[in-house]
Amino acid sequence: MDQAAVLREIKEGKRSMRSGSKTKREVRVIAITSGKGGVGKTNIAANLGFLLAQMGKKVLVLDADMGLANLDVVLGLTPRFNLSHVLYGEKSLAETVVKGPGGMLVLPASSGIQELAEMTGTQKTILIDEMSAFGSDMDFLLIDTSAGISSNVMYFNAASREIIVVVTPEPTSLTDAYALMKVLYQKHDRKRFRLLVNMARGAGEAKAVYHRLSVALGHFLRIGIEYLGFIPEDEKMAEAVRCQKPVAVLWPSSPASVSFKAIAKTLAEEEVEYEGGGIKFFWESIGLR
Numbered sequence: 001m002d003q004a005a006v007l008r009e010i011k012e013g014k015r016s017m018r019s020g021s022k023t024k025r026e027v028r029v030i031a032i033t034s035g036k037g038g039v040g041k042t043n044i045a046a047n048l049g050f051l052l053a054q055m056g057k058k059v060l061v062l063d064a065d066m067g068l069a070n071l072d073v074v075l076g077l078t079p080r081f082n083l084s085h086v087l088y089g090e091k092s093l094a095e096t097v098v099k100g101p102g103g104m105l106v107l108p109a110s111s112g113i114q115e116l117a118e119m120t121g122t123q124k125t126i127l128i129d130e131m132s133a134f135g136s137d138m139d140f141l142l143i144d145t146s147a148g149i150s151s152n153v154m155y156f157n158a159a160s161r162e163i164i165v166v167v168t169p170e171p172t173s174l175t176d177a178y179a180l181m182k183v184l185y186q187k188h189d190r191k192r193f194r195l196l197v198n199m200a201r202g203a204g205e206a207k208a209v210y211h212r213l214s215v216a217l218g219h220f221l222r223i224g225i226e227y228l229g230f231i232p233e234d235e236k237m238a239e240a241v242r243c244q245k246p247v248a249v250l251w252p253s254s255p256a257s258v259s260f261k262a263i264a265k266t267l268a269e270e271e272v273e274y275e276g277g278g279i280k281f282f283w284e285s286i287g288l289r
């Protein structure tokens with residue numbers, strides 16, 4: 001194909017400027033996870049989803065906390081349908097997804113949905129087919145997982161190309177995060193983790209938390225973790241939850257919002273290469289492993 005034909009295709013939107021070649025860009029599939037509950041995963045997913053969407057990215061946030069699904073509540077959404085309607089073949093994914101702040105898309109879960117490990121073959125097929133088609137149009141798929149080391153958490157983390165582990169400076173949050181990464185490493189061969197320290201009193205405390213965990217993981221498991229950043233303890237966070245809107249929407253210059261912006265910028269601007277597909281790998285792993 002000559003260059004003029006390529007340019008024509010770009011103009012007509014058939015070819016992405018970014019990829020430039022026939023290889024399709026990959027959707028970034030990022031799990032936001034933790035060992036301990038209540039460390040801020042849902043608020044982090046909501047704020048990063050909003051900010052990435054505001055930067056012009058196509059974002060789908062999946063509420064994968066099937067025990068305590070509450071992403072819709074944090075975002076002030078009242079979805080009519082959720083993942084369980086998709087799994088029972090009652091609704092398509094396009095009918096289930098709802099639009100949140102900034103144009104981010106949200107796939108709501110329902111509390112008390114069965115473990116993925118217990119899904120029937122038909123349900124797995126529905127999930128893979130529906131999600132692969134819909135998700136491949138996105139730039140980012142963020143997955144708000146539940147806490148701990150249940151089979152659902154393992155599935156979603158093992159299937160995600162990138163894993164962000166959220167901790168707070170509390171010692172129990174660190175021991176639980178260590179246990180989570182140990183299982184993901186030993187059972188699912190995951191070695192790359194990024195640490196996000198939430199509710200820190202400042203950069204110094206956050207770095208110290210990272211250092212402690214990093215030393216323990218390096219020493220006992222020989223895995224290295226990367227420091228993604230920190231979100232300060234910010235009273236506006238709880239107020240934002242009460243208002244059912246991301247803090248970055250309500251108070252864009254609050255300390256937490258400023259940190260969220262820096263992290264969203266890092267994620268949006270970095271070049272990441274996946275081997276063997278992002279979205280396809282994700283849904284196939286969810287269904288078949």
Ligand SMILES: Nc1ncnc2c1ncn2[C@@H]1O[C@H](COP(=O)(O)OP(=O)(O)O)[C@@H](O)[C@H]1O
Pocket residue numbers: 034036037038039040041042043044198199200231232233234235237238239241256
């Ligand atoms: N940086 C922060 N500063 C103050 N409070 C926070 C911060 N991050 C989260 N919170 C509070 O912690 C609570 C739990 O957050 P949530 O996102 O639901 O955690 P998880 O999804 O990990 O269970 C929320 O009520 C929220 O207001």
Ligand SMILES: [Mg+2]
Pocket residue numbers: 041042043065070144
């Ligand atoms: Mg949550």
